[in-house]
Amino acid sequence: MYQILISYHNLMRWFVLASLILAIYRAYRGYVTKAIFSKMDNTIRHWTATIAHIQLMIGMTLYFHSPIVKYFMQHFKEAFSRLEMTFFSLIHSTLMLVAIVLITIGSAKSKRQTTDSEKFRTMLVWFSVSLLLIFMAIPWPFSPFSHRPYFR
Numbered sequence: 001m002y003q004i005l006i007s008y009h010n011l012m013r014w015f016v017l018a019s020l021i022l023a024i025y026r027a028y029r030g031y032v033t034k035a036i037f038s039k040m041d042n043t044i045r046h047w048t049a050t051i052a053h054i055q056l057m058i059g060m061t062l063y064f065h066s067p068i069v070k071y072f073m074q075h076f077k078e079a080f081s082r083l084e085m086t087f088f089s090l091i092h093s094t095l096m097l098v099a100i101v102l103i104t105i106g107s108a109k110s111k112r113q114t115t116d117s118e119k120f121r122t123m124l125v126w127f128s129v130s131l132l133l134i135f136m137a138i139p140w141p142f143s144p145f146s147h148r149p150y151f152r
């Protein structure tokens, strides 16, 4: 179960990043060129939030199956000083949760805006901040906190 979850969670990161980057690109282009907020833009907004929610579900399930998190919970005092344990048990999970909340708020706010320009601008701002957080919290092979492979 744990191996399946971690493989999906690893792979899903690429869908989260690709959809966010596409949504930010469309929002930037639409805002700058004063374009119409098309059906395609709306679909991209919707799917970006949905993909992030799927990753959230996998991440939360993984959290309760992870041997790292289990060890951290059981040996809190000792494990707190070990960077990888603190990273996954507290930092990664909290930052990702915040990032997905930002995507959710941004998506909902953008949907409710009355002008196309405001829709693009709202999506651009909220999704960009979220992308920054996600990028910092991913355990890239070059990350100073914890290194995990690009694919499993």
Ligand code: HEM
Pocket: 006, 007, 009, 010, 012, 013, 016, 052, 055, 056, 059, 060, 062, 063, 066, 067, 068, 069, 088, 089, 092, 093, 094, 096, 097, 099, 100, 134, 138, 139, 148, 149, 152
């Ligand atoms: C946009 C959201 C997220 C992205 C892009 C993301 C990405 C990743 C990646 C790339 C890994 C390394 C996987 C591997 O070892 O191959 C990982 C590990 C992990 N993630 Fe996430 N994650 C996200 C959200 C979350 C959330 C919301 C939680 C929990 C509430 C979570 C919990 C974990 C845990 C516990 C591990 C480590 C499991 C272990 O090694 O035992 N993640 N995440």
